[in-house]
Amino acid sequence: MTSKLYELLGADDRRFSPYCWRARLALAHKKLETEYVPVGFTEKDKIAFSGQTQVPVLVDGVSTICDSWDIACYLDDTYADAPTLFGDAVGRATAWFVSCWNETEVFPPLFQLLAADIHAHARPEDQAYFRESREKRLGQSLEQCAEQAPNYLEPFRLSLRPARHVLKHQAFLCGTSPAYADYILFGTFQWARGVSPLAVIKRNDPLHAWRDRMLDLFDGLGRSVTAYDY
Amino acid sequence: MTSKLYELLGADDRRFSPYCWRARLALAHKKLETEYVPVGFTEKDKIAFSGQTQVPVLVDGVSTICDSWDIACYLDDTYADAPTLFGDAVGRATAWFVSCWNETEVFPPLFQLLAADIHAHARPEDQAYFRESREKRLGQSLEQCAEQAPNYLEPFRLSLRPARHVLKHQAFLCGTSPAYADYILFGTFQWARGVSPLAVIKRNDPLHAWRDRMLDLFDGLGRSVTAYDY
Numbered sequence: 001m002t003s004k005l006y007e008l009l010g011a012d013d014r015r016f017s018p019y020c021w022r023a024r025l026a027l028a029h030k031k032l033e034t035e036y037v038p039v040g041f042t043e044k045d046k047i048a049f050s051g052q053t054q055v056p057v058l059v060d061g062v063s064t065i066c067d068s069w070d071i072a073c074y075l076d077d078t079y080a081d082a083p084t085l086f087g088d089a090v091g092r093a094t095a096w097f098v099s100c101w102n103e104t105e106v107f108p109p110l111f112q113l114l115a116a117d118i119h120a121h122a123r124p125e126d127q128a129y130f131r132e133s134r135e136k137r138l139g140q141s142l143e144q145c146a147e148q149a150p151n152y153l154e155p156f157r158l159s160l161r162p163a164r165h166v167l168k169h170q171a172f173l174c175g176t177s178p179a180y181a182d183y184i185l186f187g188t189f190q191w192a193r194g195v196s197p198l199a200v201i202k203r204n205d206p207l208h209a210w211r212d213r214m215l216d217l218f219d220g221l222g223r224s225v226t227a228y229d230y
Numbered sequence: 231m232t233s234k235l236y237e238l239l240g241a242d243d244r245r246f247s248p249y250c251w252r253a254r255l256a257l258a259h260k261k262l263e264t265e266y267v268p269v270g271f272t273e274k275d276k277i278a279f280s281g282q283t284q285v286p287v288l289v290d291g292v293s294t295i296c297d298s299w300d301i302a303c304y305l306d307d308t309y310a311d312a313p314t315l316f317g318d319a320v321g322r323a324t325a326w327f328v329s330c331w332n333e334t335e336v337f338p339p340l341f342q343l344l345a346a347d348i349h350a351h352a353r354p355e356d357q358a359y360f361r362e363s364r365e366k367r368l369g370q371s372l373e374q375c376a377e378q379a380p381n382y383l384e385p386f387r388l389s390l391r392p393a394r395h396v397l398k399h400q401a402f403l404c405g406t407s408p409a410y411a412d413y414i415l416f417g418t419f420q421w422a423r424g425v426s427p428l429a430v431i432k433r434n435d436p437l438h439a440w441r442d443r444m445l446d447l448f449d450g451l452g453r454s455v456t457a458y459d460y
Contacts, residue, residue: 084318084320086320086321087317087318087319087320087321087324088314088317088318088321089317089405089406090314090316090317090321090404090405090409091316091317091318091320091321091324092405093400093402093403093404093405093411094317094321094324094325094327094328094403094404094411095324096396096399096400097324097327097328097331097392097393097396097403097411098324098327100392100393100395100396100399101327101331101392103392103395104391104392104394104395105335105391105392161334161335162327162330162331162333162334162335163327163330164334165330165333165334166326166327166330169326169330170323170326172323173323173324173327174320174323174324175319175320175322175323176319179320181323181324181327
């Protein structure tokens with residue numbers, strides 16, 4: 001049976017939510033046929049059945065799972081015979097570390113860098129909601145944010161040092177082939193790629209080659225949506 | 231048969247090498263009886279048989295293994311029936327991420343903070359060697375370094391954000407019980423605790439409680455050496 005992934009929808013059919021990309025890749029990793037159900041920022045009614053207000057939401061048979069981390073755990077537990085996302089319990093706990101690192105170190109400068117671009121790539125009917133909720137979070141207007149955005153490029157690149165260091169030793173964060181920790185970081189790059197033409201990583205950065213390998217996975221799943229190429 | 235761990239020796243029988251602590255805990259995790267062989271900074275002759283110049287060096291039966299990461303991999307492969315350090319291959323790769331994070335984010339500010347203290351706690355006969363080699367690495371004198379040390383306390387504490395975030399969700403970096411990623415970070419705290427009375431983490435930091443749990447492991451192995459208490 002096809003599972004349904006409710007994921008964020010932007011203008012021009014864009015899909016740029018980093019958390020939804022984690023879920024997309026996790027589902028592909030488990031070889032599950034998936035129907036993507038697009039949900040604009042303000043279309044909360046579409047996922048009201050899930051009991052909460054944010055995508056991704058996965059409906060798999062009789063199960064409804066919210067939150068990208070919980071979706072990954074559900075998939076690895078439920079489809080234990082398909083390739084593993086985490087390895088065992090120790091691997092899952094350590095992948096949580098990578099998720100936390102992404103949350104505390106990588107996202108903050110990147111959100112500052114992208115906030116105005118996300119607004120520009122939201123559906124017109126979602127822009128007022130996005131502006132209001134995010135300006136509150138940022139403590140400044142999107143225009144002020146855009147003005148200061150260039151200051152966040154270098155901190156973003158610096159935040160990626162641990163991942164860069166890992167790739168000196170192995171092809172993927174999870175070793176010789178990709179798994180969930182890779183999908184965590186890849187979602188971050190899909191976020192940038194979905195809303196901004198700015199090359200957030202340099203072409204000679206080992207992370208660029210890694211990202212290109214990630215874009216190739218699952219018959220180019222990461223390239224299958226409207227995005228900026230670099 | 232008892233294995234032998236060659237580890238760094240400081241003044242007053244101190245053992246403060248972060249990498250040697252990783253090996254100590256990994257051996258205890260595997261329940262291996264271990265003889266610790268102390269090696270001062272300049273006693274390279276004691277480990278010349280290993281073909282290189284840095285501790286830790288593990289001699290286990292006919293095997294000699296250098297480098298804390300290689301030691302952990304060797305132990306997990308060789309003693310696969312004892313509790314796992316990494317979980318499976320995905321877990322091992324992800325633990326490598328934690329090691330890289332520690333290397334690129336946590337060590338640099340902490341080394342700046344501790345360098346002069348390490349010198350003060352090296353054996354008198356090792357101090358000239360330590361000074362020369364580390365002043366070269368730091369690009370400044372140990373005295374200049376000591377003067378600027380207080381500026382590195384806050385960056386060090388900030389560098390620990392991902393670990394702090396992890397501990398909101400689980401008791402150890404590796405989940406409900408400790409494994410190698412915990413030993414990586416614990417070594418860092420043992421380094422500080424071995425040479426400086428400065429409380430590098432605040433008492434109300436969740437990492438303080440975690441560190442205390444780590445000190446309790448293996449009948450208080452981490453407390454079994456001369457160190458500063460806080």
